[in-house]
Amino acid sequence: MAMLLCGKRANAPFFWEKLNIRLYSLEEVCYVIRKYPLIAVDGLVGEAFADWVGTSGLSDALSKELLEGIRGGESSENLLLTVVQTANYLTMGEIRALSETLTRVRSMKPYDRLRLTGKMYYEAGRLSAAFERFREALCEREKALGHGPDELELAIFQADRADILCDMVAVAMLRFDVPGALKLLDSIGSAGRFRRAEEYRYLITGDAFLSEEDKDALREKKRKLEMKARTTGRAKKVKDLSGGDYVKFASYAGNVLREWKQEYRRTV
Numbered sequence: 001m002a003m004l005l006c007g008k009r010a011n012a013p014f015f016w017e018k019l020n021i022r023l024y025s026l027e028e029v030c031y032v033i034r035k036y037p038l039i040a041v042d043g044l045v046g047e048a049f050a051d052w053v054g055t056s057g058l059s060d061a062l063s064k065e066l067l068e069g070i071r072g073g074e075s076s077e078n079l080l081l082t083v084v085q086t087a088n089y090l091t092m093g094e095i096r097a098l099s100e101t102l103t104r105v106r107s108m109k110p111y112d113r114l115r116l117t118g119k120m121y122y123e124a125g126r127l128s129a130a131f132e133r134f135r136e137a138l139c140e141r142e143k144a145l146g147h148g149p150d151e152l153e154l155a156i157f158q159a160d161r162a163d164i165l166c167d168m169v170a171v172a173m174l175r176f177d178v179p180g181a182l183k184l185l186d187s188i189g190s191a192g193r194f195r196r197a198e199e200y201r202y203l204i205t206g207d208a209f210l211s212e213e214d215k216d217a218l219r220e221k222k223r224k225l226e227m228k229a230r231t232t233g234r235a236k237k238v239k240d241l242s243g244g245d246y247v248k249f250a251s252y253a254g255n256v257l258r259e260w261k262q263e264y265r266r267t268v
Contacts, residue, residue, distance in 0.1 A: 041077060203218060
């Protein structure tokens with residue numbers, strides 16, 4: 001039965017607002033679950049999804065099993081595993097790894113879970129959701145500090161806080177929010193103590209508590225990334241067309257800009 005599901009494609013997609021994507025097959029669903037399990041566990045498989053699996057012609061049996069599980073109070077983790085096991089798209093090793101991840105997440109401290117979820121949103125390009133999860137992780141980390149912490153506990157807290165704030169800086173930089181990024185860096189304090197924070201500061205301002213060797217390494221890394229951005233993909237094609245037919249160049253460049261605008265809107 002499961003093998004028959006491979007290759008089936010729904011006429012109408014399932015729209016998942018958390019990632020702002022349209023899913024047409026169980027293979028696509030399994031890929032998303034495996035890649036973003038902490039996002040998927042938060043409501044991907046609900047009654048709307050189960051109904052879609054049935055009405056789209058993908059699997060009446062799976063639709064019925066999911067609906068029964070949902071109405072019977074089955075956990076989100078088990079519902080996700082039901083989908084990937086039935087679809088027969090992931091290997092047994094991948095399913096075991098997914099199961100272990102979902103089990104491990106249950107025992108995570110709230111701030112660790114929120115931060116990991118934020119990283120998945122960041123990887124998916126959902127910057128607003130990523131920033132919000134990082135902000136929540138920071139609040140939870142501060143709550144966990146307690147009263148009268150000893151010196152070691154305070155040092156660990158400061159390192160964790162700095163790392164989460166740097167996660168937020170990374171989001172701000174991708175949103176071209178330089179003032180916001182610098183404000184977050186300033187809130188870390190202890191200048192020169194947290195390397196990651198100083199690296200971000202140097203990339204933004206050109207000034208930081210780093211050795212000249214470290215600065216040279218960052219400049220070289222930035223140069224290589226800029227070169228890659230200019231010489232690959234759509235940016236390269238725009239450059240290649242710029243010296244030729246103006247109409248073709250203007251048309252392609254305009255399409256690229258529209259696509260970039262749409263991609264940027266999907267981050268919010």
